[in-house]
Amino acid sequence: MPRTSHRTVGALAASAAAVLALSACSPAAGGESSSGGDVTLSYAIWDENQKPAMEDIAAAFEEENPNVTIDIQVTPYKEYFTKLQTAATGGSAADVFWMNGPNFQLYASNGQLAPLDDAGVDAADYPQGLIDLYTFDGALYGAPKDFDTVALWYNKALFDAAGVEYPTAGWTWDDFTAAAAALTDPAKGQFGVAASQYGQENFYNSIAQAGGEVISADGTESGYGSPEALAGIELWTDLIEAGSSPTAQQMTDTNPEDFFLSGKIAMFQNGSWAAIAYGDNADIADTVDVAPLPEGPKGNQSVIHGVGNVANAKSPHVAEAKAFAAFASGEQAAEIQAATGTVIPAFNGTQQGWVDALPQYDLQVYIDALDTAVPYPVSKNTSAWTSIESEVLSQVWSGAVAPDAGLKDLAAQMQAALDAEQE
DSSP states (O other): OOTTSTTSOOOOOTTHHHHHHHHHTSOOSOOSSOOSSOEEEEEEESOGGGHHHHHHHHHHHHHHOTTEEEEEEEOOHHHHHHHHHHHHHHTOOOSEEEEOHHHHHHHHHTTOBOOOTTTTOOGGGSOHHHHHHTEETTEEOOEEOEEBOEEEEEEHHHHHHHTOOOOOTTOBHHHHHHHHHHTOBGGGTBEEEOOOOOIIIIIHHHHHHTTOOSBOTTSOSBOTTSHHHHHHHHHHHHHHHTTSSOOHHHHHHSOHHHHHHTTSEEEEEEETTHHHHHHTOTTTTTTEEEEOOOBBTTBOOOEEBOOEEEEBTTOTTHHHHHHHHHHTTSHHHHHHHHHHTSSEEOSTTOTHHHHHHSTTSOTHHHHHGGGGOEEOOOOTTTHHHHHHHHHHHHHHHHTSSOHHHHHHHHHHHHHHHHHHHTO
C-alpha cells in the first residue's frame, strides 16, 4: 500500500481505543433491515486515484439495486482515520468504508463493524492471509478488496553501467549486499540500495526471511527479542554501515524513494502500488523493472496487506451496507479494479488483469509472492506498539544504539504495550 495511500498503514492514536470503547456502549442506530424505499449509502475511501474505479463499481451495484445510490466520499489518507474515529464516536461514520489491518481489530472489537459472514463473502475466493487479517473472534468483518506484496525494483541503466547482472529469482541476501556494494559510487553520489527504516517494504520482510516474526499470530507476543529478528534488522543496518545505502540522516533529509526516482539509487524495495506510479513517471518508466525479493535463511517471504470493505454496524441501512461491501470486493468489482492497474484485486483469479495492465514490467513477481506471503503484523491496538517501534528503531538506524541492544529494549517495551491490551 503506498506510504501515503492504502499501502501505508498509519494508525490511530492510542487514545482512540478508549474513545471507541465508549462509543461502542451506546445503542446501535442501525439494524439488519432498512426503512425500505430509496436508500443512499455513503462510501468512504482514501485514494483519489481509485475513485474512477470505485464509481464504476458503484454504478454496477446501482444497476442491480435500482433503489440504492452510492455516495463516494474521498478523504486523504493522512486525515482518513482521524476523521473516521471522530465520525464513529459520534455515530456518523459512512455506511461502508475502507479499512486497513492495523486499525481493523480496534473497530471490530468495539462493535463498530457488522459481520459479513452472511453477506455472500466466500473466504475461499481470497488469499487466506487477507481473510485472517479481517477476521475477529471467528467472524469475518472485512471483505478483502485488494492486496499488496513487496518486490525489488531496480534501475537497469545503473546495473548496466556497473556491469552487474540484474536480480533474479533465487538471489540471496549475499547476492543482494554484494550487488549493492558494486553499484555504489561515492564520486557520483550513487548508492546500491536504500536501506530505509520502512517496515512493510523492508524489515518486516527480512525478519520473516530470517525465520522470525514481528508479532505472534495471536497478536499477544513480541518477536523482536529473537536472534532471527536481529538478523532481519541487521541486513539493513549493515548496508548503511558499509556505505551501500544513504545514512539515516540522508534518508531523513531526502525521501528514500526520491533517490531512486532521480537515478541515485540502484535498488529499492517497494510494494505493488508502485507499479503504476513508476510506469507514469517519464524519468524512470523505461529504465526500471522489478524482481522477487532476495532470499534470506528461510526464504524470500513478503508481507501481504490489503484494504477491506467494511459495513458500519450503526448504519440505518445495515443490510444494504453489507450487500455493497460484499459486492465491492466481489469478482465483477475486482475485474474493474484490475483493468485500471492501480491495485491488485484480492478476488482469486482476477489478478491477471492487473499484470496485463503494465506489460512492460515483470509484475507477476507480486502475484507469485502470495505463495509464501506472511500477514502484516497487527494486534488489537497496533498503534500502541508501532510508535515504540518507530522511536527505538530510529536510534538503531542512526547508529546511536547497537541493533542487539535496541531490539532488546524494543521487545520489552512492545511486550508491555501488548500486555496492557489484554487487561
